[in-house]
Amino acid sequence: MLFGRKQKNPIKIADKGVVEWKYAACGYCSTGCSIEVGLNAEGKPVTSRGVADADVNRGKLCLKGIFEHELFTSAGRGTEPLMREQWHQDWQPATWDSALDKVHDEIVRIQAKYGRDSVAIISTGQMLTEEFYTLGKLTRGLIGTNNYDGNTTLCMASAVSGYKRSFGSDGPPGCYEDFEHTDCLFAWGSNLPEQHPIIYWRMKEAQEKRGFPLIVVDPRVTMLAQNAHIHLAITPGTDVVLMNAMMHVIFAEKLEDSSYIETNTNGIDMLRAEVAKYDPVTASKICGIDEDTIRVVARLYAKAGAAMAIWTMGINQSTHGSDGVVGINNLALITGNIGKPGGTSLSITGQCNAMGTREWSSCSGLPNYRALENPDHRAEIADFWGIDPEFFPKKRGMFQTDIYHAIESGQIKGLWLIATNPLSSLPNSARVRKAMESLEFCAVQDCYHDTESAQYAHVYLPAGTWAEKDGVMTNTERRISVVKPVTPPPGQAQPDLWIFNRMAERFNQSGKVNFPEKAADIFLEMGKLSVGRLADISGMNHELLEKQRGIQWPYTQEQVKNGEAPPKGGKRLYTVDGTFSYADGKAKLIPLPFIDNNEVPDEKFPIWLNTGRLIEHWHGRTKTGKIGNNNKYSPIPFIEINPDLAAELNIERGEYVRLVSRRSDAVVMAMPTQRVPKNMVFLPFHFHDCANRLTLGLLDPHSRQPAYKQSAVRIERIANQMAAAKLSMEMRKF
Numbered sequence: 001m002l003f004g005r006k007q008k009n010p011i012k013i014a015d016k017g018v019v020e021w022k023y024a025a026c027g028y029c030s031t032g033c034s035i036e037v038g039l040n041a042e043g044k045p046v047t048s049r050g051v052a053d054a055d056v057n058r059g060k061l062c063l064k065g066i067f068e069h070e071l072f073t074s075a076g077r078g079t080e081p082l083m084r085e086q087w088h089q090d091w092q093p094a095t096w097d098s099a100l101d102k103v104h105d106e107i108v109r110i111q112a113k114y115g116r117d118s119v120a121i122i123s124t125g126q127m128l129t130e131e132f133y134t135l136g137k138l139t140r141g142l143i144g145t146n147n148y149d150g151n152t153t154l155c156m157a158s159a160v161s162g163y164k165r166s167f168g169s170d171g172p173p174g175c176y177e178d179f180e181h182t183d184c185l186f187a188w189g190s191n192l193p194e195q196h197p198i199i200y201w202r203m204k205e206a207q208e209k210r211g212f213p214l215i216v217v218d219p220r221v222t223m224l225a226q227n228a229h230i231h232l233a234i235t236p237g238t239d240v241v242l243m244n245a246m247m248h249v250i251f252a253e254k255l256e257d258s259s260y261i262e263t264n265t266n267g268i269d270m271l272r273a274e275v276a277k278y279d280p281v282t283a284s285k286i287c288g289i290d291e292d293t294i295r296v297v298a299r300l301y302a303k304a305g306a307a308m309a310i311w312t313m314g315i316n317q318s319t320h321g322s323d324g325v326v327g328i329n330n331l332a333l334i335t336g337n338i339g340k341p342g343g344t345s346l347s348i349t350g351q352c353n354a355m356g357t358r359e360w361s362s363c364s365g366l367p368n369y370r371a372l373e374n375p376d377h378r379a380e381i382a383d384f385w386g387i388d389p390e391f392f393p394k395k396r397g398m399f400q401t402d403i404y405h406a407i408e409s410g411q412i413k414g415l416w417l418i419a420t421n422p423l424s425s426l427p428n429s430a431r432v433r434k435a436m437e438s439l440e441f442c443a444v445q446d447c448y449h450d451t452e453s454a455q456y457a458h459v460y461l462p463a464g465t466w467a468e469k470d471g472v473m474t475n476t477e478r479r480i481s482v483v484k485p486v487t488p489p490p491g492q493a494q495p496d497l498w499i500f501n502r503m504a505e506r507f508n509q510s511g512k513v514n515f516p517e518k519a520a521d522i523f524l525e526m527g528k529l530s531v532g533r534l535a536d537i538s539g540m541n542h543e544l545l546e547k548q549r550g551i552q553w554p555y556t557q558e559q560v561k562n563g564e565a566p567p568k569g570g571k572r573l574y575t576v577d578g579t580f581s582y583a584d585g586k587a588k589l590i591p592l593p594f595i596d597n598n599e600v601p602d603e604k605f606p607i608w609l610n611t612g613r614l615i616e617h618w619h620g621r622t623k624t625g626k627i628g629n630n631n632k633y634s635p636i637p638f639i640e641i642n643p644d645l646a647a648e649l650n651i652e653r654g655e656y657v658r659l660v661s662r663r664s665d666a667v668v669m670a671m672p673t674q675r676v677p678k679n680m681v682f683l684p685f686h687f688h689d690c691a692n693r694l695t696l697g698l699l700d701p702h703s704r705q706p707a708y709k710q711s712a713v714r715i716e717r718i719a720n721q722m723a724a725a726k727l728s729m730e731m732r733k734f
Helices: 068-073 096-114 129-143 157-167 176-180 197-210 239-252 258-264 268-275 280-287 291-303 321-334 354-360 375-385 400-409 429-437 496-507 519-530 542-548 557-561 643-648 721-732
Strands: 020-025 034-039 045-050 119-123 148-150 184-188 214-217 230-232 307-311 344-347 414-418 441-446 459-462 471-474 479-483 607-612 638-641 656-660 665-672 680-684 711-717
Touching: 020 479, 034 068, 045 068, 096 119, 096 414, 096 441, 096 459, 096 496, 119 129, 119 400, 129 148, 129 354, 129 375, 129 471, 129 496, 129 519, 148 400, 157 321, 176 197, 184 291, 184 321, 214 291, 230 291, 239 268, 239 280, 239 291, 239 321, 258 321, 268 321, 280 291, 307 321, 321 344, 354 471, 375 519, 400 429, 471 519, 479 542, 519 542, 638 643, 643 665, 656 721
Parallel strands: 119 148, 119 414, 184 214, 184 307, 214 230, 307 344, 414 441, 441 459, 607 680, 638 665
Antiparallel strands: 020 034, 034 045, 471 479, 607 711, 638 680, 656 665, 656 711
């Protein structure tokens, strides 16, 4: 196929020799793109393409998805089990039986000596849902530790907490189709073009047709902010103040939907009393948005026929993250913008299957949004699994961010890490490193053997990745898509489901708990547990999911039986004729006092540190750092710095500088740009031993999510640029 001018410099797309295409869903972000991987005559994956008839991406892929097939043969893949007596010794090859026996025996030993909760298990948002469900059954039903969580605490815990506080349950109420119906879009701390490019395309296409105003709330001039009608360059960590001030205006000018409030909510009087304190003049001095602009955006939002709010880490990763989500929900509820086309509060989820772990992993409770605190829920799951309900704890245990403090204090002696790399992803990483050194036993289960956290493991279990496995994932808008195995894992590596089932055999020798081997059978078991629940998936199966290119829950057996099931599933929760998940069916309006506990710039550390994502990279670059067409765009750590600040500090473009926080320091390259104000730098978080050496360990009191977005640093010019360059290259890792 030729492109370009026929007579001059034609471009020819290389023929990869594809003889077969295999279907999957993308394994990077939460957008949920349907993807096909092309295999050549030797059965080798050689290319990727979007699926045209998939509702989510309609044939499109971003930069990461286009090259996703290269993951299968990327460097650092684990190909055999490994063991050693001490974490600082050399690895020795092991058999699967000996490695799994070791993990089992060490968990049993530590629990016998120190108690059931002295072992912690931390998983991910990147496994398949059947794997999450099986791990939850193993952990809750057999191993019995209550210190079980996922790395989704680092990205989505505040959204989960905020939804539960407002609506009575987790579960995003909206969908991507809402872009096509909305009359006003607020983006709070979300940079769609780089974080979720295909969702951005969906939004932009809808905006071009409808012309709705886009208001972006972000301290940095992101790519999304550059395309906004109004950009609110807010002071970091003060989103709740702006939300309260907007509600103040809405109530003062009688723009609220009184009928909706009376019918569907509780708590209006207390909310009115709190937001009365946040008039625009007072609020502007805290949040940095002038009073007239606050009034303008409040009116735009409240007067819109349907108004939509989206957000990502700019809200969640804060000491006020859960309150920020509740504030967004409050705004939606008082204006009647929940449950109708174009009116929603929609969290844009981080990892590919963060929704799957929220729904089915049992990290924060029991399957399908059941609570450990509810005795009926405990009895229901215990009966279904065939265990004693008294084996379950009566409340959830520690969050991931608290687990590391418990390791530090000696409460936790054993750790099983699954597809997560806390030494790269947790804030204040030097403290995390010291904690991991103190463990009596650590097992790391990962598709890569060269992660930072594997340095401290005693056993390494090589796992499959993404489309080397069979199962489903749930995306941001509750759409479940199936992933089919494209190629087997390398060497002796095995799918995570196989590993969990083999481990279950060791804890389940009496056979009292059933562990199906096939993902399709596990999905049907999950469907039985979902009947009548918010996330009802009882009308789905793997075959139907592949045929429809994904289906949104709820999608019930009853709908299918009565011929009422829409082909692509339900679109919205809490529709106008529905109810919320609290016992009385009403949502809660929650007053939000602003407690200013942020770390802020001062004389010693005068610069705000902002962190975030780049379109070409994913999390800690364990994947994208090994794929040339991703890594070449940003191979080294850098900061965006305002040109006036750079000039003041005598820093030239491309020079290395040292960032210093109260925790540690990092060496990065300076890239002057007007995208950040003079009192701020932006540092991508993807690079090993860099951003999270600096970030703050303060946690949201409700979600326990870290405040990655509000830290203070100083910038030091480095005289010896050659030495700095060498150090920065070492931070590249790959």
